[in-house]
Amino acid sequence: MTAAVLTLNAGSSSLKLALFPAAGDAPLATGQADRIGPDGTLRIAAAGGAALPVPPGDLTSHAGALAAALAGFRAAFPDLDLRAVGHRVVHGGTDYAAPVTVTDAILADLARLEPFAPLHQPHNLAGIRAAMAAFPQVPQVACFDTAFHRAHPWVHDTFALPRDYYDRGVRRYGFHGLSYDYIAGALPRIVPEVALGRVVVAHLGNGASICAIHEGRSVASSMGFSALDGLAMGTRCGQLDPGVMLYLMEQEGMAPAAISDLLYRRSGLLGLSGLSNDMRTLEAAGSPEAEQAIAYFTTRIRHQLGAMAAVLGGIDAVVFTGGIGENSARVRAEVCETTGWMGIAVDPARNARNATVISPDGAPVPVLVVPTNEELVIARAARAAARS
Numbered sequence: 001m002t003a004a005v006l007t008l009n010a011g012s013s014s015l016k017l018a019l020f021p022a023a024g025d026a027p028l029a030t031g032q033a034d035r036i037g038p039d040g041t042l043r044i045a046a047a048g049g050a051a052l053p054v055p056p057g058d059l060t061s062h063a064g065a066l067a068a069a070l071a072g073f074r075a076a077f078p079d080l081d082l083r084a085v086g087h088r089v090v091h092g093g094t095d096y097a098a099p100v101t102v103t104d105a106i107l108a109d110l111a112r113l114e115p116f117a118p119l120h121q122p123h124n125l126a127g128i129r130a131a132m133a134a135f136p137q138v139p140q141v142a143c144f145d146t147a148f149h150r151a152h153p154w155v156h157d158t159f160a161l162p163r164d165y166y167d168r169g170v171r172r173y174g175f176h177g178l179s180y181d182y183i184a185g186a187l188p189r190i191v192p193e194v195a196l197g198r199v200v201v202a203h204l205g206n207g208a209s210i211c212a213i214h215e216g217r218s219v220a221s222s223m224g225f226s227a228l229d230g231l232a233m234g235t236r237c238g239q240l241d242p243g244v245m246l247y248l249m250e251q252e253g254m255a256p257a258a259i260s261d262l263l264y265r266r267s268g269l270l271g272l273s274g275l276s277n278d279m280r281t282l283e284a285a286g287s288p289e290a291e292q293a294i295a296y297f298t299t300r301i302r303h304q305l306g307a308m309a310a311v312l313g314g315i316d317a318v319v320f321t322g323g324i325g326e327n328s329a330r331v332r333a334e335v336c337e338t339t340g341w342m343g344i345a346v347d348p349a350r351n352a353r354n355a356t357v358i359s360p361d362g363a364p365v366p367v368l369v370v371p372t373n374e375e376l377v378i379a380r381a382a383r384a385a386a387r388s
């Protein structure tokens, strides 16, 4: 028997899967379905990345894509014994501060949070429903992007709105919690002397945020009520004066759906560059607009780095993670260009090769590049549920 747990990350038109063994950090196999619908594609791969044969299947729905991927996994591991399925769920509201084994009542509870994350939560829950139908006997474990931030002090959890809005759930939830959870768990191995100190982690991918961590726990996040706040992102605007939204509604007559499209899909690096949401494309382009988009991106990261230093009363380590944080030497160098006064600097040669420690020898603040692994955090939660 190959005992395993499955992790699922269901987006609007995508499904990422990973099959983990009962112990160990490396997946047995991974899968990714994209453009779920009439033009859906599915790729599955064995450990190490070699492609596995994809059985014919219906890629017009998440359930169909899941079934096709699983058929491929079963063909590769005929004695597969699936013990639990772990799901990435963007929003756990105010109550879910840890992974939870999903029941019908919990699923209904999570569905009530859909208005808080309308672009993500419904798809996450569709993934859970599809997996429940496929494996009715197997525990389904929801792992929340908000959970790591649930212990924020009140001042970092609220907006300065009348108090009843807080009670109604209008709060600074923070996101990317699975990534921060992984990094916080990995630091004792990498920098044991400062892992429990004041750490600032920059998760820079298509979505991007910064998190202040003290003693392994999140204190503040640049993301707030929605995944729009804070840093500029691939297509999202980041921090915006709310007066801009009033102006768009009142003076330009924009409806909520049009504003949502503008702020989530047409802004950020894409909107500023007029070219692409992809950092690699912008770095290669060299056009004035692409250069300005990168400059805005790195300036806002620095802005938040300073803010988090003030929140924590100093910084003992900085970590870059996410697709851009792990791979873009240019972005890291530009972020750290003016932070030498805080003891934060990068060594150009180490930075260029994405070394784990990119600060110079003897620097007061270690600056690190740590690849994140959200799937492993989900797999660990699924394993724990399977054992209980």
Ligand code: ADP
Pocket (backbone or CB within 6 Å): 204, 205, 206, 207, 234, 277, 278, 279, 280, 281, 283, 322, 323, 324, 327, 328, 329
């Ligand atoms: P997601 O948030 O969708 O998981 P990722 O964490 O994979 O996204 O990050 C995607 C981003 O990482 C893209 O902007 C991509 O251009 C960027 N990226 C990946 N590799 C590099 C690289 N070598 N140099 C610069 N940017 C990179």
